Amino acid sequence: MARRAARLAGYVLCGVLAAGAIALALSHRASIAAIPRPDPASFAKDLVERGAALARIGNCAVCHTQAGGALYAGGRALATPFGTIYGTNITPDEASGIGSWPKDAFARALREGVARDGTHLYPAFPYEHFNALADADIDALYAFLMTRPAVAQQAPANRLIPPLGFRPLLAGWKLLFLHRDAAPADRGAYLVQVLAHCGACHTPRNGLGAERRDRPFAGGWSEGWYAPPLDGSNPSHRAWSEDRIAGYLRTGFDSNHAAAAGPMGPVARSLSGAPDADIRAIAAYVAKWIRQAPDAPALDRREAAAQIQPAGATLFAGACAACHENGAPMMLQGRPPLSFGTPLHETTPRDAILIVLQGLAPPLGDSGPAMPAFGDTFDDRQLADLTAYLRARFSTQPAWSSLEREVAAARKEGNAP
Amino acid sequence: MTVTLNVNGRDHAIDGDPATPLLYVLRDDLALNGAKYGCGLGQCGACTVLVDDKPVFACVTPLATLAGRRVRTVEGLGNGKLQQAFATEQAAQCGYCIAGMIMRAQALLERNPSPSEAQIRAHMQPNLCRCGTHMRILRAVRRAAEAP
Incomplete structure (x- = not known):
């Protein structure tokens, strides 16, 4: 009797181990060979400049720079419902940054959330959006980041709720939630949905932290703040016309609304340096989605x-x-x-x-x-x-x-x- | 409405509009003139006092918030090491901001007796000095922190 139970337990254990091994094998991503840091002079100047503008729209510096720290050198704490995650160093330092990453490793990280060494990245990095980035934009972003000053600075270790520190689990998450999206043809739609990843804050997330694709821009949460809806349920008292949105994104203030607060403050500061045509394209696209309130006079009861x-x-x-x-x-x-x-x-x-x-x-x-x-x-x-x-x-x-x-x-x- | 206001360890029965900012009560009713009226908008810090050991702007702190809480003003500090450090460093030019500066620094040193330079700067950030003696003020806070 005892022997049969032991044999049964043995089968179960083998089964579990085999399932685990298969899951691990499925979750495994290959490492891409390291390269010496590319010579900054090897990138064309106009490509670097285009990358600089794209990085402004993508708000890269917001999460990848800590207060008072070197730009793009990481270390900023991001509080999530799953624990605290730290923005990584994306300067071209070979040891602590991405200096040893060839371009295909950089592209894989953006589109699939996999680091050069094959480890899975957490979806706090918005690859849910970046997976539709255009090749040309990835080239420009790579050229821009690889020509920044290299800063040696290791990001602190994340503090996540167990067992989320075990990264192979992310392969399962991606299987469920990471969709391959085509890049929208409209410039504004592309910038909002892909590069600027507005939905990362303004779209609600499910219990596993994935964006609800059935409720785009319906209002979400970010670092303890509520990011109001950008759809027909936006509760503003005054209309969000294209001009007003563009001004707000550019300056962080609109006289028919208010000053950008909470996590939107740093976003507006980042967008202040983006090209005007792109800001207009974003504004035109958002203005089509967002509820246009009648411009009623101030309310005061x-x-x-x-x-x-x-x-x-x-x-x-x-x-x-x-x-x-x-x-x-x-x-x-x-x-x-x-x-x-x-x-x-x-x-x-x-x-x-x-x-x-x-x-x-x-x-x-x-x-x-x-x-x-x-x-x-x-x-x-x-x-x-x-x-x-x-x-x-x-x-x-x-x-x-x-x-x-x-x-x-x-x-x-x-x-x- | 009467509010019992505890200032520097003493209770005072204040009869007045509960919306009155604490600064007016201190200066007009209690003759404690250390805290100054600067902007009246919580932007300059000249009126800074401690409420339950935390620095607040007395000009935008309504009397109604203060029942059962402890208010401390620069008059309550006596002649401590912060005042001595401010005098030694000649941190005051016109002196209008100094009571507020000392109270904000006092809150920091009570919580953290040996703050870093970055902590001092971040903590003192809300208080302005229009004469521009910020560097001396920072030196004075550092001196007080290092004093035995």
């Missing part, structure tokens, strides 16, 4: 909101009114009223709460809209009252619920951009 939420009204008067009340000096300079911003109309209060908690600050040494952080001024109850008041006063959307819990969660999960 001051008295009603004060009755619904008197505690919040008091906090607004003492903390916010000096800038945001009608007639305040900042408002007389033409800054948009709070009803023009998207956060107070969103289904989730997360963005509104995070902006009050963290304020708005341009990166050190840079200029941009500034708002003080109120995270140490208000406790959770007070910020919940204030948020309820803002919603009641500046939006016609239904009141948010469980705001005190939402504030506590935002303090924990919201990363400063």
Whole structure:
């Protein structure tokens, strides 16, 4: 009896091992031989320049540069629901960067999410989008990155929920979710869907972290922030015309909406250096998708909101009114009223709460809209009252619920951009 | 409405509009004139005080937020090593920003007695000095951190 059980266990073990071996074999990707770093002078100048513009649109520097660090040298922490992942070094340093990568290894990484040595890359690297990159664009991006200064800097090890540190699992993920897409012919569609990978933040993801292809641009999450929908459900109070989108992407600000906040701030700073024709193409494409609200006048239900939420009204008067009340000096300079911003109309209060908690600050040494952080001024109850008041006063959307819990969660999960 | 406000360890019963910014209460009701009115918009830091050991802009902190919390102003520090370091480094030119600078630095040194240069710079970032003595101010904070 015992012998039969042991034999059965042996068969099961063999079966499991065989299945594992087959899975590992299927997940295995070949290593591509290393090369010495290509001579920067071997790349044509106009190819490098085209690559520079493409890198701006692809926002490469946003994830591959840490605050105050060398451009493209990696090290930036990216918080995901699966743990923290660090942007890698994509400068041409041979040991810690991609200096030893031949172009076909670079192209395979972009399209299939496989590093030169054959290891699978995590989908935080948006190969879900880059798989449709044009050959010519990959050539230009390669020329651009290979002519950057080489920086020796190893990215810290990722801190992921077990067993996600075991990369062969990603082969299964790719089997399920990595589709081979054809590059769209329309320039704007190509830039939005492929290179700029807008959907990486603005499209919702499923439980395994893959983008929901049935709900493109329906609103997603990024580093604890909500990325509002770019489709017919966009809740803006004012229209997102092509001109306004182009200006917003170029400057990080639109007077009919607001300043770019959260992870969109660095994206707009990256796009500020992109070619105008490409920004226009992106804007034209997004304008076709996004809901065009009638350009209604500013919404302000001051008295009603004060009755619904008197505690919040008091906090607004003492903390916010000096800038945001009608007639305040900042408002007389033409800054948009709070009803023009998207956060107070969103289904989730997360963005509104995070902006009050963290304020708005341009990166050190840079200029941009500034708002003080109120995270140490208000406790959770007070910020919940204030948020309820803002919603009641500046939006016609239904009141948010469980705001005190939402504030506590935002303090924990919201990363400063 | 009456709010019991604890400032530098003492309770005060303040009768006033709960929306009143803390800065006005400190200066007008309690005659604590260390914190200064600079911009009134939370952009310059001249009004910085500590609430529960964290630096806040007193000009945009409503009285209503302060029941049961501890407020500390530069008057509450006595003659500590930060003031001595600011004097030694001659960090004040007109001096208007200094009370706010000292309070923000105090919060840092209480939490982290030996901060790095990068930590000092990042922490002091919200406070402005229009005379341009930022380099001396940074030296003073460093000196205070290194003082025994």
